[in-house]
Amino acid sequence: MRALYREHAGPLFAYVLRLVAGDRQRAEDVVQETLIRAWKNAGRLGGATGSVRPWLVTVARRIVIDGHRSRRARPPEVDPSPLEAVPAEDEMEKALWLMTLSEALDDLTTAHREALVETYFKGRTVGEAAEVLGIPSGTVRSRVFYALRSMKLALEERGITA
Numbered sequence: 001m002r003a004l005y006r007e008h009a010g011p012l013f014a015y016v017l018r019l020v021a022g023d024r025q026r027a028e029d030v031v032q033e034t035l036i037r038a039w040k041n042a043g044r045l046g047g048a049t050g051s052v053r054p055w056l057v058t059v060a061r062r063i064v065i066d067g068h069r070s071r072r073a074r075p076p077e078v079d080p081s082p083l084e085a086v087p088a089e090d091e092m093e094k095a096l097w098l099m100t101l102s103e104a105l106d107d108l109t110t111a112h113r114e115a116l117v118e119t120y121f122k123g124r125t126v127g128e129a130a131e132v133l134g135i136p137s138g139t140v141r142s143r144v145f146y147a148l149r150s151m152k153l154a155l156e157e158r159g160i161t162a
Contacts, residue, residue, distance in 0.1 A: 001035070001038075001039055001042075004035065004038060004052070005035060008052070008053055008056055009031060009035065011053070012031050012034060012053075012056055012057065012060055013027055013028070013031050015057060015060065016030045016031055016034075016060050016064065018099065019060075019061065019064045019096065019099075020064060026067075030060050030063050030064055030067075031060065033063050034056055034059045034060040034063060035056075037059050038052065038055075038056060038059070053157075054156070054157045054158060054159050055159070057158055057159055058158070058159025061096060061100075061159065064096075065092070065093070065096065068092050100155065100158050100160060101155075103154075103158065104151055104154035104155050104158065105151070107150070107154040108147055108150050108151065108154070111143055112143050112144075112146060112147035112150060113147065114133060114143075115129065115133070115140050115143035115144045115147055116143075116144060116147045116148070116151070118132055118133060118140075119140070119144050120144075126140050126141055126144075
């Protein structure tokens with residue numbers, strides 16, 4: 001448990017701190033709860049090959065989401081008179097997904113990221129992307145193929161599965 005804490009607590013705290021908008025106390029609570037769950041599942045995690053960090057990140061993200069949802073399920077009682085402004089729609093899930101996607105995109109090489117951005121995010125055809133990037137269309141297709149494979153692996157490392 002000490003080795004797990006030494007290796008993963010710092011990066012996990014930094015990750016969770018972003019998820020909870022800089023609330024250090026909440027981030028510490030989430031990291032503590034994550035490590036307690038890791039301790040309770042030590043038998044299952046001990047036999048796992050590779051790093052347990054993706055599992056820890058997934059658990060921490062779910063704890064943050066569950067905490068957010070539980071606060072929404074029973075909001076604090078307030079005086080109804082100042083309710084002139086309607087609150088905006090909750091964007092927590094979308095924000096978490098975009099953060100995870102952005103981090104996964106950062107793991108790609110520049111060439112692969114450019115090919116994905118041009119084809120998937122900007123909606124260009126392979127030919128249009130090839131023209132913008134100044135490379136043959138076959139190269140764009142190849143880069144998109146390998147970029148999608150790399151993105152899948154990067155997302156799986158962060159606990160996102162298709």
